[in-house]
Amino acid sequence: MDAKKIIETEKKCVMQTYSRSSIVIDHGKGCYVFGKDGKKYLDLFGGLATCSIGHGNKKVAEAVCNQAKKLLNVTNLYYTEPQVILAKKLVNLSGLGKCFFCNSGAEANEAAIKLARKHTGKTDIVSTKHAFHGRTLGALSATWKEKFRKKFEPTLPGFTFVDYNNVGATENAITEKTAAVIVEPIQGESGIIIPDEGYLVKLKKFCEEKNILLILDEVQTGTARTGKFFAYLHYNIKPDIVTLAKGLANGVPIGVTIAKEGIDFDKSDHASTFGGNNLSCAAANATVDFILEKNLMENAAKQGNYFMKKLNELKNKHDMVKEVRGKGLMIGIELNAECKDIANKCLEKGLLVNCVSEKVLRFLPPLIITKKELDIALNILDGVLG
Structure with a gap:
């Protein structure tokens, strides 16, 4: 045509x-x-x-072509090598525990929200004004802009919005029901909003003191975008949960939720038919290798x-x-x-x-x-x- x-x-x-x-x-x-x-x-x-x-990119194209000829997907009812290789790389790069694979940033944030509720036994999530975490219903509930939300309300209960770059506002929003705080290291959809240098450090310290999980949405800031593989590495902190997608497989759909040791799903808690499929993981492995090699x-x-x-x-x-x-x-x-x-x-x-x-x-x-x-x-x- x-x-x-x-x-x-x-x-x-x-x-x-x-x-x-x-x-x-x-x-x-x-x-x-x-x-x-x-x-x-x-x-x-x-x-x-x-x-x-x-x-x-020739390295990714070759990896995708070779994997497509060999095996595309058999679901997560079986072990596959590309997924395990990628998980090990991401665990090493993040300094965290285990990975859950899915297909997009919104799905990765959905998994993070479920994981926070499961791990803490609490329901509420504190997000930030002008945040964007995705358009599926759970991720949308943590997304600020009215134009994204209005036609689909009511969204999920238990979500509160506070000023970005303001730890005091977060402190005031915490209740006995709060499971986690979710935040972008840099707000992308709202116009590349950069927080103060100490914001994430103070937020992490506060969350630790209150025994609340810190979820960092690195869907856009991750995969070396800011000059570190994860943006939080600029500040010498570690989140409890981090989400990653977009550039991880150089255009092939993939998402991943990575959590600290001890924060984990049990069997049947969550699943994704295509999550961690051979093709996406082959592309992601080639992408990560290329980033590190070059x-x-x-x-x-x-x-x-x-x-x-x-x-x-x-x-x-x-x-x-x-x-x-x-x-x-x-x-x-x-x-x-x-x-x-x-x-x-x-x-x-x-x-x-x-x-x-x-x-x-x-x-x-x-x-x-x-x-x-x-x-x-x-x-x-x-x-x-x-």
């Missing part, structure tokens, strides 16, 4: 849950994607942080620092830019106007960026991105902001 026919058929056959851009993407290579018409786009959105090591955590930190420095130079040049925020390659620039038109102008110039929370351009490029590619993006941004 040509691009026009694809768009027409999509509108007839697919539920319209997304406001799509006007292009049809055909294939990708590295930090670039190519439209059906052959036009080349520099991708600074990375499939919403899912394509962590770039499009068409020192992409260091590259995320280095290129992120460079990009933020240059974006701040654009801020000083263009009145439209209000603030630059970020850590590693998770970066946002807040504008003094709605950003949709700017994102569309970037698209016309061959640059993919994301507009979030009305006024923030969000950048989540592949971790392999180079200074040369960032300079191309900066030149385009300079032009459209002028």
Whole structure:
């Protein structure tokens, strides 16, 4: 089908849950994607942080092809090697106990909520204002924005929202029913909101004192996005439970909930037919290996620092830019106007960026991105902001 026919058929056959851009993407290579018409786009959105090591990565493609020829899925009623290999890697990288595998970030957060209730025997969860933890009913109950929740209420009972970056507000919300606090190390969907340096440290200390579990949602910040494999490693703390998804398998669906020793499901407490399937785990193993072999955590930190420095130079040049925020390659620039038109102008110039929370351009490029590619993006941004 040509691009026009694809768009027409999509509108007839697919539920319209997304406001799509006007292009049809055909294939990708590295930090670039190519439209059906052959036009080349520099991708600074990375499939919403899912394509962590770039499009068409040979190591992942080879792992997926080889695994597809061998075995795709036999469910979790049997032992499989790729899942066990991945679990061991993630346990070592996280410093935690055991993994539960699923298929997405929302599912990973659902599992974390169930695990917290099961382990503590308590029901209530404290989340934060402007948080995003997913769209399935349990994860949605911990998600702040009214536009995500309103049509589907009532959500689950027992969820309270407090100010982000405010441990005192969390303290005031705790009751004898509180099982856990769930928080993002950096709020992504709300516009790349970075908490104070001591926030997570103080929150962890408070949770320990009150015997409350701390759940960190690293669906977006994890897999080396911020310059460490997990963002909490910047602060020398360990959560009781952490969730991971998006970039873990470089675009192949996967989610995982990792918990401390002693926090565990029993048989039949929870399950996922496709969770930890051979194909996803093969892709994830290849992705993690590539990140470690190519020192992409260091590259995320280095290129992120460079990009933020240059974006701040654009801020000083263009009145439209209000603030630059970020850590590693998770970066946002807040504008003094709605950003949709700017994102569309970037698209016309061959640059993919994301507009979030009305006024923030969000950048989540592949971790392999180079200074040369960032300079191309900066030149385009300079032009459209002028």
